Amino acid sequence: MRDIVFGQYVQQKSIIHLMDPRAKLIFLVAYIVLIFCTFNFYALAVPVILAVVMMLLSKVSIGKYLKSLKMIIVVVIITAIFNLFYGGGQVFLKIGPISITEGGINNSIVIVLRILCLLIASETLTFTTTPTDLTDGIERLLKPLKLLHIKVHEIAMMMTIALRFVPTLLEETDKIMLAQKARGADMDSGGIVKRAKALVPIFIPLFVSAIRRAMDLAMAMECRCYHGGEGRTRMKTLRFSRVDVFGFILFSFVTAGIILLDIFLPHIVR
Amino acid sequence: MNFISVENLSFKYDSDGEKLIETSVIKNLNLRVNQGEFLCILGHNGSGKSTLAKHFNGMLLPCGGKVYVDGMDTADEKLCFDIRSTVGLVLQNPDNQLVASVVEEDIAFGPENLGVPSAEIRERVENALKAVDMYDYRNHAPHKLSGGQKQRIAIAGIIAMEPKCIVLDEPTAMLDPRGRNEVISTITKLNREYGITVVLITHYMDEAVKADRVVVMDNGEILTQGTPQQVFAQVDLLKSHCLDVPQATEICHKLKKLGVDIKTLPLDENSCVDVLMEVLR
Structure with missing residues (x-):
């Protein structure tokens, strides 16, 4: 991974x-x-x-x-x-x-x-x-797309956050896989259907934790006065x-x- | 001087129709935080200490009573950003607080939101990084740092907003002992050298020892407060509310009960050794 x-x-x-x-x-x-x-x-x-x-x-x-x-x-x-x-x-x-x-x-x-x-x-x-x-x-x-009411800043912010969390979530997936294997989950054998089913116990905890992280992150961002793109300056111009x-x-x-x-x-x- | 003052605060979470359950988290609480002090709030899980922390910067608003920060009422929506940049809140999980994939850009996030000019942001970011001793890591990716380092970056992210006070909600709960030491010494440094008011929320007694004042919370109320010396002398009271005291204090307390002549209970290892040496002499 x-x-x-x-x-x-x-x-x-x-x-x-x-x-x-x-x-x-x-x-x-x-x-x-x-x-x-x-x-x-x-x-x-x-x-x-x-x-x-x-x-x-x-x-x-x-x-x-x-x-x-x-x-x-x-x-x-x-x-x-x-x-x-x-x-x-x-x-x-x-x-x-x-x-x-x-x-x-x-x-x-x-x-x-x-x-x-x-x-x-x-x-x-x-x-x-x-x-x-x-x-x-x-x-x-x-x-310029802002004029068409497209939320450019929000889209860019989502991309930034997604990029930031890719490695974190990959690490988490590794951990969950190990934890499920340690409890006897079999992920490396069987046909496609069986293997796909074996992924369910990995994705459910992963989604739960991702949602939890999202709530934490939202709180942390609010604590740092985030309020959308308006009135925001940038360090790197x-x-x-x-x-x-x-x-x-x-x-x-x-x-x-x-x-x-x-x-x-x-x-x-x- | 009162910096934060909490007056008759009470708070309930919405109980989703299950009206039978009493969900009052904070009951009629009064508390003052003085400018420049290092205050530690102790309490076990569910004692309402995290809920209290979120009232300090207006993340949660009181159901009853008032919270004033530097003279500003946290319930006043117009002052929301002033309050949040005056009182910074650092949360428990360092992974979930970092926004950008480069350290310095993450630290710039706060000042960027406040609309600080670019050149000044650069300056603030550098100062914040130096304050937490992470300047050498400014171009690293956060996920490659250790837990303690990540938490220091999260603290730097708050420092960059130049707050007068930082509230830390169990910042060391997810860290290893080394990371805990790093974070605690950073906090102490910010308090002593930069004069930033610190409110540390924790359930590690050893961390509370370093504070100027300790407030012990239980069941949404203040159980006792005072200097670490005064608070930890009440070993039996703390024990009866499922709270620990520092190991050194506990040993001496037990010896005292057995009839050994100990006058003041020590708070850390060194003073414990001194006390025991005194007794043995």
């Missing part, structure tokens, strides 16, 4: 670590949009190169990236195979109703590259940003730095490049 690393922050001193979480979040969203706006391989090459550059700049070991890719590799392969049979253009191979076409091959290459880029980009964000910075960034970026400005400039060039490549070079057969 302990092996689950939440948020997966990797401490390093890199340019990307120095960037403002808001800038990183904006870049991520813009990047995702961009990957899906590429219509030929030249345009797609730009985000791919950018992904590799980000990976190197973040100073996080490539092994960490590969490890996370391992979990999703099956999904990637399955999507690639499905896309292979879907598309138009010249037919290469025909077995009964199924045919592999030029468009199909193009499609699967594009989809694999897109998924990989997507993954690397989001990994770069979580590897280089602490969970607290991340929630902070999200809170500040979503502030986020400020855009030169790195972020540089990032914005670079990113605009990349966007312009992709659009130009899309316009002036022929689109691939889909």
Whole structure:
């Protein structure tokens, strides 16, 4: 249970670590949009190169990236195979109703590259940003939604508290499991139904204790004068730095490049 | 000078329709807490001491009587945040009091709620961390600290609001002996060096010995009060209400009953040794 690393922050001193979480979040969203706006391989090459550059700049070991890719590799392969049979253009191979076409091959290459880029980009964000910075960034970026009566501060506070209690509750789960095992609970044998049933005596005490903790926490927060987001100040103020400005400039060039490549070079057969 | 004054306080929990059960937790209680003193409230489980603690900062409001904090009536809703930042309450379980996943951000939580400017929060957080000797841990994750350290962080979180008084509700109940020592010496330091009024609620007699004044509660009423010396001299009274006295006191009390000539009952090991040496000489 302990092996689950939440948020997966990797401490390093890199340019990307120095960037403002808001800038990183904006870049991520813009990047995702961009990957899906590429219509030929030249345009797609730009985000791919950018992904590799980000990976190197973040100073996080490539092994960490590969490890996370391992979990999703099956999904990637399955999507690639499905896309292979879907598309138009010249037919290469025909077995009964199924045919592999030029468009199909193009499609699967594009989809694999897109998924990989997507993954690397989001990994770069979580590897280089602490969970607290991340929630902070999200809170500040979503502030305009307050006008729509969406409780941005409350959502961010819930995320902060959830992150804080993940390790505590994992520890508790371990303890409850040991306690139930010590009393003869069998959790490692039997079919799926039996195993699922064996989890009930773990989850019930866990829920009870989580609710109790929540009540305690609410009391402690009230004791510390918590009264929602209104009139609240922050110790850490986020400020855009030169790195972020540089990032914005670079990113605009990349966007312009992709659009130009899309316009002036022929689109691939889909 | 009276800092907190409790006047004819009584309190009942809602009894969910089971009207037969008498749920009066505090009955007609009068108590004064002086500025700068170290007051200890003793009592066994269910004696109403935690309920009393929650009245000191307006977490609970009196059913009858009044509680004044620094001249402010706790029943006045407009003063709620003034009262809570004047009297900080530290709870029993250190795990459930910490909000953020980085120590310094957790300590900043209180001042952030009070709307203190950023630069000043930074300053307050550093001072609070230094006051509880946890400055080196400012960037740690709370779940990696020991129980005693977590409780000191919880205390620092209260200190950062710059309260005049801290109320601690059994802060050592869930800690090991080492953690207990850390917390108690931190509390003593805050009282002696920073002049913060301390109300310590506990059922460990050894902790009460360090206080300026001890109040013993039983069944929602004050059983007896005075200096630790005066209170623990009443060994039989405490025993009859299922309360212990410090070990050193008990030994000497028993010897005294057996006819050994002991004039003043000692409160801790060192003075116990002195007393026994005196007798043996």
